[in-house]
């Protein structure tokens with residue numbers, strides 16, 4: 518077999534976009550496993566959560582919002598710091614960009630490297646990358662733990678329920694309608710990216726999401742989950758992947774095996790159950806690298822740079 522193309526450079530086929538109405542206030546912009554965007558329409562303003570990767574791509578979200586409301590897009594919420602979620606922000610011209618204090622600290626610490634790394638991994642997801650303004654996307658409001666936003670009479674809760682996909686993960690909760698937007702803490706029919714994850718913490722964070730008893734849930738990738746059974750399946754699938762991957766890596770590391778050997782074993786163990794999920798082959802080298810770090814000596818995720826990405830890929834897939 519020829520070596521796999523780096524990350525998702527060979528993934529060029531466009532996905533079909535859906536704009537799904539979940540309630541009078543909530544919509545999900547989804548695209549067959551590409552990164553999702555959430556839209557909350559309040560009495561007086563619109564909140565967009567996760568922006569798409571470039572302003573040109575965000576333009577398609579705005580077009581769909583304008584099919585359902587002419588209220589101003591006042592707020593953009595970043596569920597976490599990943600470039601593919603934040604670099605489209607400028608298109609919305611929001612009054613405020615909101616993120617957790619932990620997300621802001623990650624943008625400060627590693628935003629530049631992450632931007633270069635993510636654009637290199639997945640060119641299709643950064644369509645019209647030249648439309649991204651120079652520099653980074655900076656939050657104008659930050660919070661720790663919980664923030665309540667009132668869009669007129671509509672209560673919107675921004676919650677940090679624990680670490681998982683990143684240190685700064687924020688979910689958005691509409692308590693009156695029991696609708697939850699999870700960011701990348703939950704995926705559906707899509708492989709969780711865990712290159713910046715906290716494997717030890719992630720399952721407990723999923724417990725905290727489940728404890729809210731969402732009636733509907735919009736994952737970070739994959740279609741909107743519209744029944745309690747679908748929500749449970751989304752949470753369970755994500756939990757199983759995270760737990761299975763970390764267990765496999767921990768046992769390999771404990772046996773003194775090196776990263777390449779652990780990678781081979783783990784991908785063989787997980788492929789039968791999860792190999793059909795989108796971006797499985799893209800995520801596994803990053804996910805196993807991070808899990809191996811966490812199982813050994815690195816409590817916190819190390820910064821990915823474009824150079825480290827390629828080096829790692831060669832070491833594991835070359």
Ligand SMILES: [Zn+2]
Pocket residue numbers: 597599602682701710
């Ligand atoms: Zn992410």
